[in-house]
Amino acid sequence: MNQAIHFKTSMFDVSKERENAINPIYGISLLEWLKEELKGELNITKPDAEDWGWYSELQYGGNTYLIGSCAHVEEGEEPVGELEWVFQVDKSSSFMEVLLGKNKMTASDSCFVFFKELFENNPNFKEVQIA
Numbered sequence: 001m002n003q004a005i006h007f008k009t010s011m012f013d014v015s016k017e018r019e020n021a022i023n024p025i026y027g028i029s030l031l032e033w034l035k036e037e038l039k040g041e042l043n044i045t046k047p048d049a050e051d052w053g054w055y056s057e058l059q060y061g062g063n064t065y066l067i068g069s070c071a072h073v074e075e076g077e078e079p080v081g082e083l084e085w086v087f088q089v090d091k092s093s094s095f096m097e098v099l100l101g102k103n104k105m106t107a108s109d110s111c112f113v114f115f116k117e118l119f120e121n122n123p124n125f126k127e128v129q130i131a
Contacts, residue, residue, distance in 0.1 A: 002066075002068075002088045002089060002090035002105060003088070003089050003090075003105055003106070003107050003109065003112045003130065004086055004087065004088045004089075004130070004131050005086070005087045005088075005089075005112075005115065005116050005119060005128060005129070005130060005131075006084065006085070006086055006087075006127070006128075006129050006130075006131045007084075007085055007087070007119055007125045007126060007127055007128040007129070008082050008083065008084050008085070008125075008126045008127050009082065009083065009085060009124050009125050009126065010081050010082040010083070010124075011033075011124040011125070012029035012030060012033065012071070012083075013029070013080070014026035014027070014029055014071050014073070014079045014083065015078075015079045015080060016029075017029050020049040020053070020054065021049055022049045022050060022051045023049075023050075023051045023052070023053075025052070025053045025054075025070050025071075026053075026070065026071040026073060026079055026083075027053040027054040027068075027069040027070040027071050027085070028047045028049075028054045028069070029071075030054075030069040030071075030085060030087065031044070031047035031054055031055070031056045031067065031069050032047060034056075034067070035047070035056065042058050042059075042060065043058060043059065044056045044057075044058045044067070045057045045058065047069075050068070052068065052070060053068055053069055053070030053086075054068065054069050054070065055067065055068045055069075058111075060110065060111040060114070061110050061111060063091050063092065063103070063111070064091070064092040065089055065090065065091055065092065065111050066088075066089075066090045066092065067087065067088065067089055067090075067115070068086075068087070068088035068089075068090070069085065069086070069087050069088075070085070070086050071083045071084070071085050072084040072085070072086070082126075086131075087115065087119070089105070089109070089111055089112045089115060090105060091103065091104075091105040091109060091111070093105075107130055116128065116130065
């Protein structure tokens with residue numbers, strides 16, 4: 001099960017993002033920022049489109065993770081200013097790990113905590129909360 005972090009920020013101009021060809025959802029700018037911000041610390045793949053937003057993959061603590069991002073913009077609204085964002089973290093598990101209930105994704109997972117603290121400690125991110 002994935003874990004999600006919700007927050008608000010005006011740090012990104014989503015109107016300048018390339019279009020998500022699968023579903024017109026904003027969110028690539030957060031993943032691009034993380035890729036650049038964490039260069040040398042984490043190797044985050046180039047973001048790609050999904051029907052629920054955007055995703056990248058990374059290795060953290062010996063595990064593979066998918067991180068996802070989307071910005072909430074109501075239909076008819078201009079995608080400017082402070083927007084509400086959802087950032088997801090999902091840990092990949094083998095078939096046997098799933099069967100045995102091992103290596104589960106939780107809110108105390110070290111990768112999830114890393115990103116949660118990253119957002120909490122950056123003054124550009126407001127109202128950071130787990131949902």
